[in-house]
Structure formats: structure tokens, C-alpha cells
Amino acid sequence: MTLPVVAVVGPTGSGKSDLGVALAQRLGGEVVNADALQFYRGMDIGTAKLTPAERQGVEHHLLDVLDVTEEASVAAYQDDARRIIDGIHDRGRVPILVGGSGLYVRAALDRLEFPPTDPSVRERLEAELAEGGAAAFRERLRAVDPASxxxxxxxxxxxxxxxxHEISGRPFSAFMPRREYHRPTVQMGLAVDRDLLRDRLAQRVQVxxxxxxxxxVRSLADSGLREGRTASRALGYAQxxxxLDGSVTEAAAVEDTIAAxxxxxKRQLTWFRGDPRVxxxxxQADGLVDQAVGLARRSGDLS
Incomplete structure (x- = not known):
């Protein structure tokens, strides 16, 4: 029997990380991170990364794998996550994917193929676009890929x-994702009271x-945070x-971080609500962990 992947998704601040640990303990699993900002070493407080003690002995994968100067890649994450999931399965354990970065979740779970890229081809096409204009470019695209x-x-x-199209010979539209799991998966989301979540997020930022x-942030700035295209834009870190630059007060940064x-x-909820498989x-249900364990066992044929 192939053990399923159990995925825990939902908005930031909803309790995904704690539920992931509890599920891993009950099901004999290991956690695979699907929060893009928790990839970064040193970005701990602002990403609400679980401390080693809070992980309660549960193995966690794909935490602290990038320096803040490096750019996160969904395609690279897909390769890493699937390799790790295969390894967890080989050990007879259950992979527990936990995170709210929607595209990364889909990259790990779905039949999602990433189109190829070539910077030299792109640079030439950008020059041709600047010279010939968008209308001519759209006609070129219509000839080979009318859907796109x-x-x-x-x-x-x-x-x-x-x-x-030039690199692969295939239309760009052929690479559009389908809601089809790469391997058996049970996907559960944490449904929140939006007013309560708004209050919780404000309190969370204050903490x-x-x-x-x-x-x-000051320590990471010394390590190149400003040069990191992904890390420097993270909530809280950008503010x-x-x-540090003296352009806003700390009070203003806090309010901006809460609002952002x-x-x-809200965007996370919209993304995951759009997936009928969740x-x-x-x-806040009494017995949430029991409910989640029961769902995983019923849907995933877990003993």
C-alpha cells in the first residue's frame, strides 16, 4: 500500500504548524515545510517558524535551507519536496506537508510541469518586442498558441x-496546471473565523x-537581506x-505589517477555497486533532 501525503493548508496564523506536529505524532509522520519564507536561515521570528522544542521531536524538512540572498524557486522546491516525500515513504512513514504558500503546495502535490526558460532567448524576445510592439507580438503568439x-x-x-514555445516547441498553455494529485493525497484546510483571525494576526505581529x-531584521541586513529578491519582500522584514533605513517609525512599520x-x-483563503479537494x-473545534487524524485515516487508508 502506498501511504498518502497528508497536507495541512490554510491562512497564516490559523495553527497549521501545531496541527502538523500533532498529526505527525499520531500518524507516524514527518513534516515537509511548504511555507516559502521558512526556507530561509535566520528568518525565524517574523515567519513564526517553530523552534526545535516546539517541533517536539518530529522531523521537519525544508526549513533553513536557503540564505537570505538566495531566491526561492518553485521548480527547485518541487524536486526537493518530492524527493523528500519519497524518502519518508521509503521509511514507512507518512509525509505531512504543512504550509500556506499556495503555489508551493501545488508544486509538491499536483501534476504540475514547469515550462523551460532561457535568459538569452528571453533577452532577444524582449528586444524584438521593444522594436516591433505588442500588437505584432500578440499576432506571433496567436499563430502558435491562440489560447495564450x-x-x-x-x-x-x-x-x-x-x-x-521557442524552447520547447509546445504552447505555453500546455503547461497550465491541473487539479490532479501527483500521488495519493489527503488535503485538509483550517477554516477560520475571519474577525477572530484579524485580531489574532494583529496580536501575533505585536508578539x-x-x-x-x-x-x-538588523542581523539579517548585515547578512545581505536587502539583496535577497524573495526574502527582502517578506512580511515584516520589508517594513x-x-x-533601519530611517524612512518610517517602528510604530508605522508595525501597523503596515499587520495590514499586509x-x-x-485573505489571499490565502481565496486560493485554498478555490480547490474543491480541500x-x-x-x-477552534474541540477535538481538532482527533478530527484531522480521523479524516486522514478515512481518506488515506491509514491504520
């Missing part, structure tokens, strides 16, 4: 679609500041870099 030509509205994606977020975190949680559990 009808859907794409901006110049950058026009270039990308023609780049993919992060109290616990030393500013000092963490507190501005504090709330917007991010089974939703009340984040």
Missing part, C-alpha cells in the same frame, strides 16, 4: 509565452516585535528594513 494569446494581457507574459523582530498580513491571509476543519 487570448488570455495574456501584459508584455512580460507575452514574451514568456513565446520563449516557452513578534516584542520577541525581537527588529533585532532579527523593518525601512525602520491581513491582506495576505476538506475544511474548524480551527
Amino acid at each position: 494569446a487570448a488570455r495574456i494581457g501584459d508584455d512580460r507574459r507575452l514574451v514568456r509565452a513565446l520563449e516557452v 513578534m516585535v516584542r520577541d525581537g523582530l527588529a533585532e532579527e 523593518f528594513l525601512q525602520v 498580513t491581513r491582506r495576505f491571509a 476538506a475544511w476543519l474548524d480551527w
Whole structure:
């Protein structure tokens, strides 16, 4: 029997990490991180990364694998996550995928193929676009990929679609993802009370500041945080870099971080609500862990 992947998804602040640990303990599993910002070494407070003690002896994978100067790659993550999931299965254990970065979750779970890229081809196409204009480019794309030509509205994606066709010989639209699992999966989401979550996120940011977020950002700035294309834009980190630069006050950075975190949680809910395969559990239900374990066992044929 092939053990399923158990995935725990939902918005930031909903309790995914704690549930992931509890499921791993009950099901004999190991956690695979699917939060793109928890890849980064040193980004601990601002990403609410579980401490080693909070992991309660459960093995966690794909935490602290990148320096802040490195750029996260969904395609690279897919390779790493699937290799790790295979290894967990080979040990007779259950992979517990935990995170709220929607595209990374799909990369790990779904039949999702990433189109090829070639910087030299892209650079040439960008020059041709600048010379010939978007209308001519759209006609070129319509000749080889009418579905993409009808859907794409901006110049950058026009270039990308023609780049993919030139490299692969396949239309860009052929690489669109399908909601089809790569291997057996049980996907559960934490359903939240939005008003309560808004309050919790505000409190969470305040606790992060109290616990030393500013000092963490200052230390990471010395390690190149500003040069990191992904890490430097992270919630809280971008705002507190501005504090270091003297362009905003700490109070303003806190308020901006709270507002941005709330917007991010709303986008996460929209993303995961759009997937009909997610089974939703009340984040504050009595016996939440028992419910989640029961769902995993019923859906995944786990003993």
C-alpha cells in the first residue's frame, strides 16, 4: 500500500504548524515545510517558524535551507519536496506537508510541469518586442498558441509565452496546471473565523516585535537581506528594513505589517477555497486533532 501525503493548508496564523506536529505524532509522520519564507536561515521570528522544542521531536524538512540572498524557486522546491516525500515513504512513514504558500503546495502535490526558460532567448524576445510592439507580438503568439494569446494581457507574459514555445516547441498553455494529485493525497484546510483571525494576526505581529523582530531584521541586513529578491519582500522584514533605513517609525512599520498580513491571509483563503479537494476543519473545534487524524485515516487508508 502506498501511504498518502497528508497536507495541512490554510491562512497564516490559523495553527497549521501545531496541527502538523500533532498529526505527525499520531500518524507516524514527518513534516515537509511548504511555507516559502521558512526556507530561509535566520528568518525565524517574523515567519513564526517553530523552534526545535516546539517541533517536539518530529522531523521537519525544508526549513533553513536557503540564505537570505538566495531566491526561492518553485521548480527547485518541487524536486526537493518530492524527493523528500519519497524518502519518508521509503521509511514507512507518512509525509505531512504543512504550509500556506499556495503555489508551493501545488508544486509538491499536483501534476504540475514547469515550462523551460532561457535568459538569452528571453533577452532577444524582449528586444524584438521593444522594436516591433505588442500588437505584432500578440499576432506571433496567436499563430502558435491562440489560447495564450487570448488570455495574456501584459508584455512580460507575452514574451514568456513565446520563449516557452521557442524552447520547447509546445504552447505555453500546455503547461497550465491541473487539479490532479501527483500521488495519493489527503488535503485538509483550517477554516477560520475571519474577525477572530484579524485580531489574532494583529496580536501575533505585536508578539513578534516584542520577541525581537527588529533585532532579527538588523542581523539579517548585515547578512545581505536587502539583496535577497524573495526574502527582502517578506512580511515584516520589508517594513523593518525601512525602520533601519530611517524612512518610517517602528510604530508605522508595525501597523503596515499587520495590514499586509491581513491582506495576505485573505489571499490565502481565496486560493485554498478555490480547490474543491480541500476538506475544511474548524480551527477552534474541540477535538481538532482527533478530527484531522480521523479524516486522514478515512481518506488515506491509514491504520
